[in-house]
Amino acid sequence: MSAAGELRSEFRGGLVRPTAGLAPGMAQANLIALPRDWAWDMLLYAQRNPRPCPVLDVGDPGSPSTVLAPGADLRTDLPLYRVWRDGELVREVGDATEAWRDDLVAFLIGCSFTFEAPLLAAGIDVRHVSAGCNVPMYRTDRPCRPAGRLRGELVVSMRPVPADRIADAVRISGRFPAVHGAPVHIGDPAALGIEDLGRPDFGDPVEVRPGELPVFWACGVTPQAAVMASAVPYAVTHAPGHMFVTDVPDHEYQV
Amino acid sequence: MSAAGELRSEFRGGLVRPTAGLAPGMAQANLIALPRDWAWDMLLYAQRNPRPCPVLDVGDPGSPSTVLAPGADLRTDLPLYRVWRDGELVREVGDATEAWRDDLVAFLIGCSFTFEAPLLAAGIDVRHVSAGCNVPMYRTDRPCRPAGRLRGELVVSMRPVPADRIADAVRISGRFPAVHGAPVHIGDPAALGIEDLGRPDFGDPVEVRPGELPVFWACGVTPQAAVMASAVPYAVTHAPGHMFVTDVPDHEYQV
Incomplete structure (x- = not known):
């Protein structure tokens, strides 16, 4: 079995952990x-928000x-799921079989973890991986940009990058537009309306060291923010950071 | 008025011609x-066929x-339209106001003409433009890849390119994935099921000179082929080669 298939099998068996x-x-x-x-x-x-929702x-x-x-x-092979009713999180489950319905349409959206291997290969520390x-x-x-009944704000992921490697991080991630591509913002969190980097809305805080800037990429949790803001009657999603590991090699998404 | 706006105004006034x-x-x-x-x-x-349908x-x-x-x-500002019933072309019109309906959803799909300016700027002749x-x-x-009731074959556009410029044409067009990107096939037309380059299904034949190979890009006429193959009850499309000229600069689609 492939490494991806083995992981899915472990998640199916009950393992819960972030997948970065x-x-x-x-x-x-x-x-x-x-x-x-x-x-x-x-x-x-x-379609209208391709950066966060590829x-x-x-x-x-x-x-x-x-x-x-x-x-x-898709009902069992992710490590952790969230179940939503009327835009509110009702529970997190390790197995979504009970929560699945015959009328659910599953969307799989690109994840920035896909360009973390190329970042690491270029010698750029990915802080949450090393931590x-x-x-x-x-x-x-x-x-x-709203669509029909859906509206919501952009969600971003953040990686601290040393000043002299930011250009490389931009070029490397920019080659992967199907998995969020280049950063949407570099530097000042307040310009995005983020008050405290130490208190993320999802996931864990990481250290931003002297000489580094926070670099922000559009994030595939954005649809979950739309589920909340738009009071979608029912949804099943991954839990942030607990992704579906595919059989598609990263390089398939490189342009 | 911008050059694009002037062109749309001329098309609205009755001008009919290909837009390359x-x-x-x-x-x-x-x-x-x-x-x-x-x-x-x-x-x-x-979504399932992003190369021909960006x-x-x-x-x-x-x-x-x-x-x-x-x-x-969109009802008047293209030079030429096609109106379809049950998958059959029923007429071509210069003004689609009469043909428009309240329930029509308009899709605008990227066009390979977008990377022709960069090809020309790199000194690569675009034969149908020079001709x-x-x-x-x-x-x-x-x-x-089918979706719901829609199925059909890939349609391609062809530009002859000298052997020593094909790599450049690939790199240049590859920077524009939103407008079909890199070629899908280079060389032998028979491998795509094309019997005679001199008799295109849409548009005009162009000369392939000694030392050149035919280079094929996915084409935005592909949805029209799906309309035909799937007997869609009603559709309004551009006529092949007679595109909607937008106010978006080409470079917006460069990655």
């Missing part, structure tokens, strides 16, 4: 499954399968 | 407008407006 740094070289994906009645709004929201695959209604990992089951924690994510005050 | 080479530096787009009932299928078809904008039902050119009217004709387009035997 796991199965290096294999693309990871955000999951958001919505009732069919909301699928058009979501696909249009993604769609890698869309399933048929009710189907827990994806072309990104034939044989995988062994989840990536810090923040809600911003930047509205996404 | 016009308003250089401004992105052009394919139009396909389908009943709302088919919009999900189309957006999913585009979506630049999707309108609200009935709306002839687009963020790509505020103030423009003053429409680009040659061919239906292939390569099936697209």
